[in-house]
Amino acid sequence: MVKKQFKTESKKLLEMMINSIYTHKEIFLRELISNASDACDKLHYRSLTDASVSVKREDLVIRLAADKEKRTLTVVDNGCGMTREELESNLGTIAKSGSFTFKQTEEKREDVDIIGQFGVGFYSAFMVAERVVVESRAQGAEEAWRWESAGVDGYTVEPCDKAEVGTVVTLYLKPDTEEEKYSEYLESYRLIELVKKYSDYIRYPIKMEVTEQRLKEGTDDTYETVTEDRTLNSMTPIWKRPASEVTEEEYATFYREKFFDFEAPLKVIRQKSEGGATYEALLFIPKHPPYDYYSRDFEKGLELYSSGVLIMDKCKDLLPDYFSFVRGLVDSADLSLNISREMLQHDRQLRAIAKGVERKITSELKKMLENERETYEEFYRAFGLQLKYGVYEEYGAHKDALQDLLLFVTSKEKKYVTLKEYVARMAEGQTKIYFASGETVEKIALLPQVETAVAHGYEVLYLTDDVDEFALQMLREYDGKPFANVCTDTEGLSTDEDKESVKTENEKNEEILKFVKDSIGDAAHAVRFTKGLGDHPVCLTTEGALSLGMEKVLNRMPGEHGAKAQTVLEINMDHPIAGKTKILWAQACLISGVAVENAAEVAEAVCRHLAE
Ligand code: ADP
Numbered sequence: 297m298v299k300k301q302f303k304t305e306s307k308k309l310l311e312m313m314i315n316s317i318y319t320h321k322e323i324f325l326r327e328l329i330s331n332a333s334d335a336c337d338k339l340h341y342r343s344l345t346d347a348s349v350s351v352k353r354e355d356l357v358i359r360l361a362a363d364k365e366k367r368t369l370t371v372v373d374n375g376c377g378m379t380r381e382e383l384e385s386n387l388g389t390i391a392k393s394g395s396f397t398f399k400q401t402e403e404k405r406e407d408v409d410i411i412g413q414f415g416v417g418f419y420s421a422f423m424v425a426e427r428v429v430v431e432s433r434a435q436g437a438e439e440a441w442r443w444e445s446a447g448v449d450g451y452t453v454e455p456c457d458k459a460e461v462g463t464v465v466t467l468y469l470k471p472d473t474e475e476e477k478y479s480e481y482l483e484s485y486r487l488i489e490l491v492k493k494y495s496d497y498i499r500y501p502i503k504m505e506v507t508e509q510r511l512k513e514g515t516d517d518t519y520e521t522v523t524e525d526r527t528l529n530s531m532t533p534i535w536k537r538p539a540s541e542v543t544e545e546e547y548a549t550f551y552r553e554k555f556f557d558f559e560a561p562l563k564v565i566r567q568k569s570e571g572g573a574t575y576e577a578l579l580f581i582p583k584h585p586p587y588d589y590y591s592r593d594f595e596k597g598l599e600l601y602s603s604g605v606l607i608m609d610k611c612k613d614l615l616p617d618y619f620s621f622v623r624g625l626v627d628s629a630d631l632s633l634n635i636s637r638e639m640l641q642h643d644r645q646l647r648a649i650a651k652g653v654e655r656k657i658t659s660e661l662k663k664m665l666e667n668e669r670e671t672y673e674e675f676y677r678a679f680g681l682q683l684k685y686g687v688y689e690e691y692g693a694h695k696d697a698l699q700d701l702l703l704f705v706t707s708k709e710k711k712y713v714t715l716k717e718y719v720a721r722m723a724e725g726q727t728k729i730y731f732a733s734g735e736t737v738e739k740i741a742l743l744p745q746v747e748t749a750v751a752h753g754y755e756v757l758y759l760t761d762d763v764d765e766f767a768l769q770m771l772r773e774y775d776g777k778p779f780a781n782v783c784t785d786t787e788g789l790s791t792d793e794d795k796e797s798v799k800t801e802n803e804k805n806e807e808i809l810k811f812v813k814d815s816i817g818d819a820a821h822a823v824r825f826t827k828g829l830g831d832h833p834v835c836l837t838t839e840g841a842l843s844l845g846m847e848k849v850l851n852r853m854p855g856e857h858g859a860k861a862q863t864v865l866e867i868n869m870d871h872p873i874a875g876k877t878k879i880l881w882a883q884a885c886l887i888s889g890v891a892v893e894n895a896a897e898v899a900e901a902v903c904r905h906l907a908e
Pocket of ligand 1: 332386
């Protein structure tokens with residue numbers, strides 16, 4: 297028999313498969329089952345359009361069989377089958393898959409990614425088999441053909457006997473090695489597991505004869521061997537069933553098993569999109585972040601299915617970082633068949649889906665905030681931080697979508713408030729949204745400036761997360777109201793009259809302040825008198841864009857140690873300490889033989905001090 301040669305590209309792919317070090321070789325079964333399912337689809341479709349083809353959908357079936365003695369695994373279908381020419385052109389060449397660029401695959405790593413994420417079709421059988429035989433009879437054909445190959449040195453095609461239309465793919469498994477136990481693919485439990493994992497939602501039954509030891513009915517210690525013809529796949533995915541028919545419990549079970557959570561999800565989101573991109577999404581918001589959520593190991597992503605066949609475990613492009621906590625899956629018929637080979641061209645499709653998914657999550661969260669406040673607050677306690685990072689990231693590109701999802705604790709009550717609610721209840725004459733940052737809510741509440749703002753009747757947002765101030769800086773304003781740090785932007789916190797008297801006091805005591813400033817050194821950028829601090833003698837404020845809170849955060853980051861806020865020591869001019877400062881100044885002047893300018897004022901301060 298003449299051995300025919302594979303086309304160059306096919307040969308390369310085949311070589312890559314045979315020598316693959318890929319650790320998830322198991323995906324070969326998914327690939328063969330998908331092909332079988334496609335063949336059933338094609339035949340069924342023909343029966344709808346061609347009166348001479350009579351096949352009932354319910355008769356189409358895929359069958360697995362393992363023979364431990366012969367070391368073979370077969371995948372059988374009664375789909376459309378292949379003619380001799382089709383066997384040769386479909387299996388002898390992958391010319392049609394030209395977009396599978398071999399330039400990319402020179403790097404071992406990328407091979408691995410391509411195999412893992414998208415599979416490489418029929419040739420993946422060579423990852424586990426040393427010899428592959430395909431016997432096929434095309435619908436409408438008189439004869440059947442047998443294609444056989446043991447790898448790169450070529451393949452043969454010869455006539456064979458096969459009564460029914462369809463295809464039988466037989467894999468002669470490679471011998472086991474230290475690292476690889478190919479014989480696992482002869483074990484029923486393993487095949488059942490693989491079908492469940494990758495092909496559970498194939499629309500045709502995947503059947504196998506399963507022999508098991510089972511407890512004999514009516515006894516509790518006698519076993520019997522039972523052989524039954526079992527359907528391994530559940531066929532209808534939960535996300536394809538009408539939403540009204542799926543119970544909360546079913547979703548919860550599905551979620552827990554699939555995403556290894558011990559708790560039910562906080563929220564289930566279903567989406568069916570038929571606009572630009574056609575897809576179905578089933579999404580879950582967990583109750584708690586997974587243990588590794590805030591670590592480098594955490595990988596975001598949704599499962600990606602093409603008409604019920606899993607093609608990617610964690611498609612990260614489907615989720616923006618700020619929604620990385622969402623688990624779930626997307627199923628799109630648009631991605632079928634071609635995505636494996638033309639993934640790059642389909643990038644646009646994937647992006648369209650990602651946009652749709654993102655919009656859906658945003659609108660669902662907004663709805664939850666409006667209608668289920670308590671659930672939303674539970675969500676926010678778990679994942680609010682991620683939303684704030686989202687506001688800050690990419691120079692605030694997503695702030696419009698996210699700003700209404702933010703919650704803050706404020707000086708008013710120990711309850712979460714949205715920016716919208718804050719603005720709606722702003723005090724009369726208040727033009728800014730005030731905030732203060734610190735380690736804890738308790739510490740912030742004790743800040744003199746916070747007390748001042750609160751005394752004015754202003755509500756103050758309490759910021760305790762590192763990212764908070766940076767996020768607000770990105771937002772800049774909400775509903776036309778700028779954000780103002782009570783420790784930096786004190787402008788709106790005093791009357792014109794107060795401002796005037798503070799100004800005069802500072803001008804009058806310029807030298808004293810310089811004296812204090814000099815004695816502190818560079819630690820303070822400036823020293824000045826202020827008013828309205830109540831009982832507090834002093835406070836620190838800052839000038840410029842960087843607040844003290846931000847300085848701390850920046851300096852905690854690796855490699856960043858130069859951040860310096862411009863601090864201002866403000867001394868309460870109405871506090872006794874101010875008088876003492878003046879006395880100290882006079883003292884210094886006297887020692888240096890410099891005339892004390894406002895001697896009367898100093899004398900009075902001394903007296904008052906003595907009298908206390
Ligand atoms: P893909 O399925 O992505 O097109 P494959 O390498 O898996 O690529 O298969 C190549 C072609 O071989 C398929 O497109 C199909 O036409 C044909 N084929 C493979 N398996 C079968 C089968 N079981 N029945 C009919 N045709 C098949």
